[in-house]
Amino acid sequence: MSDFEDARGVLWRTCLDCGQTRPLGDFHVSPRRKYERGSYWQTCFNERSKKSHRKRMLEKHGREARVPFKASEGHRRCPDCDTVKPLEEFPLNKAKPSGYDRYCLRGILCLNCNTGLGHYKDNIANMRKAIAYLEETSWQRVLVQPGVYRLRSPRRACLPSRNS
Numbered sequence: 001m002s003d004f005e006d007a008r009g010v011l012w013r014t015c016l017d018c019g020q021t022r023p024l025g026d027f028h029v030s031p032r033r034k035y036e037r038g039s040y041w042q043t044c045f046n047e048r049s050k051k052s053h054r055k056r057m058l059e060k061h062g063r064e065a066r067v068p069f070k071a072s073e074g075h076r077r078c079p080d081c082d083t084v085k086p087l088e089e090f091p092l093n094k095a096k097p098s099g100y101d102r103y104c105l106r107g108i109l110c111l112n113c114n115t116g117l118g119h120y121k122d123n124i125a126n127m128r129k130a131i132a133y134l135e136e137t138s139w140q141r142v143l144v145q146p147g148v149y150r151l152r153s154p155r156r157a158c159l160p161s162r163n164s
Helices: 042-061 111-119 124-137
Strands: 003-005 011-014 021-023 027-029 037-041 075-078 083-086 140-145 148-152
Touching: 027 042, 037 042
Parallel strands: none
Antiparallel strands: 003 011, 011 021, 027 037, 075 083, 140 148
């Protein structure tokens, strides 16, 4: 590792990864090292950390590390419904002094998914009741003849009203 000072008094260091010579302030902080800076330029250090993390995840847990999703400009991915939607479908934060700034609710959910969870008051028991109701009331295909199906509701038939 070569450290040197230029005529203006700025300390420079050469990165051990890429070999570039850069100002000492561009190197990652390492309190145990000389001038409290590490041997790798910040960008190289970040890349080394990501590679090391991926390697550890594969060795310890036998799985790949999650790669962050990159959506195109003006779009965002909703983790609840797992679709990419335009920013207009996400709520606005009008409290920002700089103007409208999009913010995330429940991990950047789209407006429809966020509203749906809000109706169940973020209560898992309420959501389970709704799932059970859907499972009870959903229409099922019953084979009448080969190639002929009848849709049948698992709920009991409703009695006719008095007026009918």
